Amino acid sequence: MPENTPTPGAVPEGAADGTPHLQFRDVVKKFGDNTVLDDLNFSVSQGERVTLIGPSGSGKTTILRLVMTLEELTGGYIDISGQPLQYTERGGKRVRVPDKQRRRTTTQIGMVFQHFNLFPNMTVMENIIEAPVHVMGLGRDEAADKAEALLDKVGMAWKKDARPSQLSGGQQQRVAIARALAMDPEILLLDEVTSALDPELVGEVLGVLKDIAAETDISMLIVTHEMQFARDVSHRVMMFDQGSVVEQDSPEKIFTEPEHQRTQDFLRAVL
């Protein structure tokens, strides 16, 4: 792994013992005959924010879904703080990690989806406290207080009793961000969180995320088409194509003087 070049003012420290927060080892993901990720290796340090860019179909979203265990690894390993997520090696054999243990690991991971995926049968407040109460075992009042603070942070406290269907896309996404943060994730996965929004609503969501990035040391893995946002919040940008890393570097470097032709072509097309 090359040294990260962090953005000024927010230097990720990394775990004291040097264990990466998130590590992909020889990861292979196939859908049928289609190989989406081919022998992928990379890691994310504690507190580091990494943005994945690249053409659609390059496997960026699959990476996030693998970390969230929404997809099953075909080959290789993913470790979270050195703990195996989906598979582990035992006596030279690749062994599946049981569901219960997977769920224990994934409580440290939060994800925000392109289509928000709020629960329509619950109010904003209920959406947020459901997991803290029933997964983390928080008391209802405590969870509600915490939810209120988070809703305040994303500017949605005034809508806490509304149903998702009564909110705009941008509002729903801000609630979804609060819902993910309510679980105190150590890793946050942002999967094209503004792609389903009307253009005028993109700003409010990115604004909230920038604030969160500035205030917390949550490690983030971000897939986005918003290059300015990637530039503003990431410590490192990874350019993907056809399931492997073309190049990775600080956002300044990638966006101003990318080394590879493939990156140059991609950025020319999207910027």
Next chain:
Amino acid sequence: MGGLTDFVENFGINTEALVARMPVILEGILVTVQLTVLGALGAMAIAMILGLAQSVKLAAVRIAARIVVEFFRGTSLVVQLFWFFFVLPLLGWQLDPLFCGVLALSLNYGAYGAEVVRGSVGSVPKGQYEAISALSLSPLRGMFRVIVPQAWALMIPSLSNLLIQLLKGTAIVSMITLHDLYFQVDQLRRTTGTWYAFGFGLLAYFVIAWVLVAFMNALEIRAKHRIGRGPSLRESLGQLFRSPGRKQIGGELA
């Protein structure tokens, strides 16, 4: 047997006979309603269990549920009823006729309902299942807090149809000595002839079915409102008697 002219000529007398028999007819309606309501509750419970069992990870559970569904869906309601009432006593179990009726209706319509439950649970958007995973909610909790409440709104129109069929299915229980609405209509026939008695029978079942449809429509409107689709029940009282599953006016916000 008198024809239509008979029906018209004797309408007055027949109606007097009907009024005279009204107390027993009402008792018959009560039996029919009891069978319908208890049968529907039993069927709903069985439908939920067998429907959800088919989405369980463990293959043995899925297969077992599948077999039960196919068996009770594929065997005749009348034969099932006779089994519970005439065959089980031979094996030493004498069941109450009303219980037999409810049991047969529950199992038969529960098997049909299981398919409705399975289908609607599968129709809840994939993103909802993914959000459950992403929040590390247990599959069981996710199923009952997130998936079933949404699937419920989707399954009601089909359940409405099954409920009406179940109501009409109850008409066979007079074969196992129950004095239900059909039995009383048949008794009425002895005094009034076929035209009048079965004419009344049609009407009586139709009115009960109509009440059931209104009730199910109310459930549907409420369920849809709860997942943010469509107006509240209070705002849509006028739509209670529409056909099941029809789009509500002003609905589909989501």
